[in-house]
Amino acid sequence: MVEFSLTKRQMALRDKARKFAIEEMIPVAEVGDREPDPAKSFNWELIRKADKLGLRTLSVPKEFGGGGADVLTLSMVGENLAYGDLGIAVAFDQTWKIMTMISHLTTARQRKKWLPRVMDDPECLLAAAATEPLSGSDSILPYNKADGGVRMTARKKGDKWILNGEKRYISNGGLANVIYVMARTDMRKPPLKSMTGFLLTSDTPGYSVTEIWDKLGQRNVANGTMIFDNVEIPQADVMGTPNGALGELGALLTRFGSNIQAGATVLGVAQRAYDVTLQYAKQRVQGGKPIFEHQIQAQRLARMRMLLESARYYLWYSGWTAGQGEPDAVAASLCKVNAAENSVKVLMEAFELWAATGYMKKNPIEKLLRDGLSFVHSDGTNDVLLLKASNLLGEIKRGDPRYSRRVELAAKGR
Numbered sequence: 001m002v003e004f005s006l007t008k009r010q011m012a013l014r015d016k017a018r019k020f021a022i023e024e025m026i027p028v029a030e031v032g033d034r035e036p037d038p039a040k041s042f043n044w045e046l047i048r049k050a051d052k053l054g055l056r057t058l059s060v061p062k063e064f065g066g067g068g069a070d071v072l073t074l075s076m077v078g079e080n081l082a083y084g085d086l087g088i089a090v091a092f093d094q095t096w097k098i099m100t101m102i103s104h105l106t107t108a109r110q111r112k113k114w115l116p117r118v119m120d121d122p123e124c125l126l127a128a129a130a131t132e133p134l135s136g137s138d139s140i141l142p143y144n145k146a147d148g149g150v151r152m153t154a155r156k157k158g159d160k161w162i163l164n165g166e167k168r169y170i171s172n173g174g175l176a177n178v179i180y181v182m183a184r185t186d187m188r189k190p191p192l193k194s195m196t197g198f199l200l201t202s203d204t205p206g207y208s209v210t211e212i213w214d215k216l217g218q219r220n221v222a223n224g225t226m227i228f229d230n231v232e233i234p235q236a237d238v239m240g241t242p243n244g245a246l247g248e249l250g251a252l253l254t255r256f257g258s259n260i261q262a263g264a265t266v267l268g269v270a271q272r273a274y275d276v277t278l279q280y281a282k283q284r285v286q287g288g289k290p291i292f293e294h295q296i297q298a299q300r301l302a303r304m305r306m307l308l309e310s311a312r313y314y315l316w317y318s319g320w321t322a323g324q325g326e327p328d329a330v331a332a333s334l335c336k337v338n339a340a341e342n343s344v345k346v347l348m349e350a351f352e353l354w355a356a357t358g359y360m361k362k363n364p365i366e367k368l369l370r371d372g373l374s375f376v377h378s379d380g381t382n383d384v385l386l387l388k389a390s391n392l393l394g395e396i397k398r399g400d401p402r403y404s405r406r407v408e409l410a411a412k413g414r
């Protein structure tokens, strides 16, 4: 039986997010977008306001006071926040997905330490750091030889680990005060057998953020370079299975919702482009009538609608499978690729219809287009996610996801 109806809670959260996007985010998003210094663009007031509505901690389990939302619900909320601004939506979405991962991969003692920390500070955001100057896609499509992949090292010293290295482009870098980072415990072994995940706070000695990257879009969120200079992390803050972090990153992308939620946020941008374009097409007169009444332009809007809705249903299906604890790992990758591709197509159709007016900063399309392009690469390049999915084709059966099984086994070991 196929079910498309949303629960009352999902509808209420979706509407709350859309209202927040329209009333709180859209009026200020342009200010941050135009701020020339990327280290100054972030709007903390929005985080505090959203926190009061329970949006910041939506994925924290209910037993710890959070919203306990699943991947499907988070996707819907993320799409509607991104309707207001993609950068700000990403600040929330990163926090949600890493929180989901922490909730699943930590021990009971670790949850008692980390979850209240996130709950109690209304400005607490999270970041996940994998990408480095010499290692990007190698963590998404695991390159499994010792000479490649993540170069950050973790050396054991007594009951502590000493981390050294550099991460770059990290969303919420410079904003987050709880960070999940992956490092190699043995450079002689391939990344699949030598990467471990660690949790730390941003005030840990030796940790610093040295650059906030200036970027084309998503200008309302920071992407930082993180430096780890002899950072000491206690054994108690190792997260997940020692040397199993690369598999767990795969689980973050699939079972813990990262790719699905990423696809949903970029779709929010495209949805807004569609809405403002439909309005513009009805009001702009050329050739003696509103351009919407010229068949080719009406057809353009129908195409945009088709691209949006087909992307959304694929995301919902993938989110639903993740919520069942049996993610369809192929769909989880492909639904992000599809959402990013469809969104860019929708944005280009909007750009075409708005013509010169869409090129001007005074109007919304220019920013939406810049924002939307970010997810062609963020959360794994579309090319690499297609490769990852193609590697799984024929190898994987529904309910038998390669990445999540590794996580299940790790969980059973405790």
Ligand SMILES: Cc1cc2nc3c(=O)[nH]c(=O)nc-3n(C[C@H](O)[C@H](O)[C@H](O)COP(=O)(O)OP(=O)(O)OC[C@H]3O[C@@H](n4cnc5c(N)ncnc54)[C@H](O)[C@@H]3O)c2cc1C
Pocket: 128, 129, 130, 131, 135, 136, 137, 138, 140, 141, 168, 169, 170, 171, 172, 218, 223, 374, 377, 378, 379, 380, 381, 382, 383, 384, 387
């Ligand atoms: C806005 C934004 C936010 C981000 N946030 C984060 C974050 O929070 N945390 C984080 O860790 N990272 C983050 N990233 C980094 C992102 O995950 C990487 O950019 C991405 O994984 C690709 O790595 P790269 O840019 O180094 O490209 P590369 O890996 O150098 O890829 C270059 C080109 O080669 C292709 N390619 C790579 N490997 C293969 C292969 N095996 N076969 C065929 N083609 C291949 C790619 O598709 C691409 O076209 C973010 C990036 C952006 C743009």
